[in-house]
Amino acid sequence: MRRLNAITAxxxxxxxSAFGQAAGTIGRRIADARPGDTVVVPAGVHREHLRIDKPxxxxxxxxxxxxxxxxxxxxxxxxxxxxxxxxxxxATGIDLDKExxxxxxxxxxxxxxxxxxEDVLFGIDLKEAPDAIIRxxxxxxxxxxxxxRGDGLRLWRSNAALIENNVIHDGRDxxxxxxxxxxxxxxxxxxxxxxxxxxxxxxxTIEDNELSENSVGVYFMYSKxxxxxxxxxxxxxxxxxxxxxxxxxxSYRVEHNLFVGNRxxxxxxxxxxxHATRGEIRANTFGYNDVGVIFLPxxxxxxxxxxxxxxxxxxxxxxxxxxxxxxxxxxxxxxxxWSDYVGYDLDNNGVGEFEHESQRLFExxxxxxxxxxxxxxxxxxxxxxxxxxxxxxxxxxxxxxDPAPLVRPVSEAGAPRNQxxxxxxxxxxxxxxxxxxxxxxxxxxxxxxxHAAGASLAATATGGVS
Amino acid sequence: MITLAxxxxxxxxxxxxxxxxxxxxxxxxxxxASRWFLLYTIAFVALGLGVSYVSAAGTGxxxxxGFGRTTAGLINLVLxxxxxxxxTAGAGTIASDRERGMLxxxxxxxxxxxxxxxxxxxxxxxxxxxxxxxxxxGCAAILAWKxxxxxxxxxxxxxxxxxxxxxxMLSVGMLVSVLARKASVAVGTAVFLWLVLVFVTxxxxxxxxxxxxxxxxxxxxxxxxxxxxxxxxWTLHEAEAxxxxxxxxxxxxxxxxxxxxxxxxxxAMAAWTVLPLAAAGILFSRRSPV
Numbered sequence: 001m002r003r004l005n006a007i008t009a010x011x012x013x014x015x016x017s018a019f020g021q022a023a024g025t026i027g028r029r030i031a032d033a034r035p036g037d038t039v040v041v042p043a044g045v046h047r048e049h050l051r052i053d054k055p056x057x058x059x060x061x062x063x064x065x066x067x068x069x070x071x072x073x074x075x076x077x078x079x080x081x082x083x084x085x086x087x088x089x090x091a092t093g094i095d096l097d098k099e100x101x102x103x104x105x106x107x108x109x110x111x112x113x114x115x116x117x118e119d120v121l122f123g124i125d126l127k128e129a130p131d132a133i134i135r136x137x138x139x140x141x142x143x144x145x146x147x148x149r150g151d152g153l154r155l156w157r158s159n160a161a162l163i164e165n166n167v168i169h170d171g172r173d174x175x176x177x178x179x180x181x182x183x184x185x186x187x188x189x190x191x192x193x194x195x196x197x198x199x200x201x202x203x204x205t206i207e208d209n210e211l212s213e214n215s216v217g218v219y220f221m222y223s224k225x226x227x228x229x230x231x232x233x234x235x236x237x238x239x240x241x242x243x244x245x246x247x248x249x250x251s252y253r254v255e256h257n258l259f260v261g262n263r264x265x266x267x268x269x270x271x272x273x274x275h276a277t278r279g280e281i282r283a284n285t286f287g288y289n290d291v292g293v294i295f296l297p298x299x300x301x302x303x304x305x306x307x308x309x310x311x312x313x314x315x316x317x318x319x320x321x322x323x324x325x326x327x328x329x330x331x332x333x334x335x336x337x338w339s340d341y342v343g344y345d346l347d348n349n350g351v352g353e354f355e356h357e358s359q360r361l362f363e364x365x366x367x368x369x370x371x372x373x374x375x376x377x378x379x380x381x382x383x384x385x386x387x388x389x390x391x392x393x394x395x396x397x398x399x400x401x402d403p404a405p406l407v408r409p410v411s412e413a414g415a416p417r418n419q420x421x422x423x424x425x426x427x428x429x430x431x432x433x434x435x436x437x438x439x440x441x442x443x444x445x446x447x448x449x450x451h452a453a454g455a456s457l458a459a460t461a462t463g464g465v466s
Numbered sequence: 467m468i469t470l471a472x473x474x475x476x477x478x479x480x481x482x483x484x485x486x487x488x489x490x491x492x493x494x495x496x497x498x499a500s501r502w503f504l505l506y507t508i509a510f511v512a513l514g515l516g517v518s519y520v521s522a523a524g525t526g527x528x529x530x531x532g533f534g535r536t537t538a539g540l541i542n543l544v545l546x547x548x549x550x551x552x553x554t555a556g557a558g559t560i561a562s563d564r565e566r567g568m569l570x571x572x573x574x575x576x577x578x579x580x581x582x583x584x585x586x587x588x589x590x591x592x593x594x595x596x597x598x599x600x601x602x603x604g605c606a607a608i609l610a611w612k613x614x615x616x617x618x619x620x621x622x623x624x625x626x627x628x629x630x631x632x633x634x635m636l637s638v639g640m641l642v643s644v645l646a647r648k649a650s651v652a653v654g655t656a657v658f659l660w661l662v663l664v665f666v667t668x669x670x671x672x673x674x675x676x677x678x679x680x681x682x683x684x685x686x687x688x689x690x691x692x693x694x695x696x697x698x699x700w701t702l703h704e705a706e707a708x709x710x711x712x713x714x715x716x717x718x719x720x721x722x723x724x725x726x727x728x729x730x731x732x733x734a735m736a737a738w739t740v741l742p743l744a745a746a747g748i749l750f751s752r753r754s755p756v
Contacts, residue, residue, distance in 0.1 A: 237710060239717065263710065290711055313538070313711070365672070366713075371682045372675060373713025374689055377541045377698055380668030423610040429618035430606030433625055437599030440592050444495045 051076045060087035068092045077105040090118040101125040121150035126158040135164045141171035155179040176201040198223045217243045224250035235261040246271040253280045264291040268299035275301050282306045297322030305331035308409045310339045318399045329402035337406040345407040357401035361388025364396035485577045489585025497593035506551045510601040513543055518605040536616050544628045545694050550660045552632040556639020557656035559586050562649040579751045594632040620705035631697040634738035641742040644750045667692050682715040693738040700731040
């Protein structure tokens, strides 16, 4: 017992002294360490700015916090093969010109794993830092106006990075500049501007991520050889809010993704860029977006097949001047499932007997005059559509057609599902409303009947007593 | 229990409210006994159930949810049916009493004309409330049964605002009723007004927006003038938290006014209720009952 007390006293003393001279303690340990050593950061708050200029491991004990005190960068890594693990890193400066970052790396093979970043301007900033592994971190931005925030994650000329199992929220962008061969897997991003933004970054694979409530989910620009699969893109609704945007992008496969409630599922601007390969958009589900897929007329050479288009307010939109050309809506005689398809399947092969085409007059007006969306859902909209159907003279040209529409939605194992919410609230609301209706009706039961009922009730009651 | 409460209530607590209440109950009873109420309720419930059933049928397997065909379909249904119901109910009431010679009899009772008008208004409002609640409650039940995940709160808002729209249109209908000499003329006028509010104004706005290149803010404020559009925008505002689904004009409205939109919508609906009803009251007190 006494021995235990002595140990506690010593460790308390040690802790106290560490806290007393907090500034520089970890820095000195790093300076003293030899390449390959492990520097342990003990639990507690350490207000330090660190530079790591030799290969070593910086490992936080549970409760270890590096606090930047709202100024500058916090960790600057200039040597290769550094590992940073298990730390909470918080409170960088807010200087956008100096790009204050929690961790800035300018060397190869860094591993940044299982850290929590809080209240940081830039989270992880890789500059010419190839072969990095960034895994299991949680990166939360500063509570600032979006224009004054920094990027949760930024790669600059950092090839072959693996970015996996991270959560990024309330930042500006997660952005890849000139970084080839990056894999982005199983991350989650919400309340950012761009969930993921690629600039001039080729051969990137993005899979199994969830990007929700961002302004834009994933935006590809000037990049090529891209794979985007099994991601969930949900309610990305910024002023130009797309689930996925592609601009001047080449050779891409977008497959098995789920697009729900975005302003537009996919936005295609001048993609494919060189027309060397066809853009493939297959086996995705577009549900309840304002627009399923937006094509600018410059987007030519896409194959859109095997997708589900379910109750998007507008399934496909061709915006701007010009027509959709050189775009196929079927591959191997199988098209897409359209929730508004009106044909039937006579030979039971899953493909409708009539092609699906969109010739809606009101939609056509909307594509030309987006402000008329204000009149959406009104009966006048139906009236316009009806007139368009009834009078071929003013019927617009079909903006696209699917030669082999599917009559049943494609539900492949690869497609991620949305969790079903409970229907109890809805049932309760229904019962409540029915109750109010019935209550009002009961009010109207003539008083004479109620009198009679009351009297007979009273009679039985008194009868029972006597 | 209720009977007892009525029997033991002290008489003439407040004569005006009491007579209004009695008139309202009479009107409610009459409305529910009449064919129009039965017909509209059946139609509304059947169409609502149809919309819910169809919209829930296709998509359940994928477990998707969002602002989809369900809410859009129900908004559309309400926009078509509720104004027609409320306008014709309001238009029929005074005019038919006058035509049947009931009006002098009613006015011979110790009540004034405002009480009569208000009583009818409250009674018919209650009848419309019952109709809307039965219709949309049935929809909610069907959707829950089909495993649809529409947000219950937005459905309750939809019901409440449908009632608001019904009250606006009832008020307009009663103004028509006070003005018209014959019940048939009143109902005909009401149907014409319905046509104007549902189709003509919106089509006019569309044409105007295209022809005069209206600015989005102008378009928005013009829409605020139509109670049907106010109902629609308010429902979307509550269901979606933003009008961005209505394109640039909606985004403009949400960004500029934000939470103030609710008050703007409420103001527009209140104006459409109070002004026609007040006009009806003034005109009614000046006109001969025969």
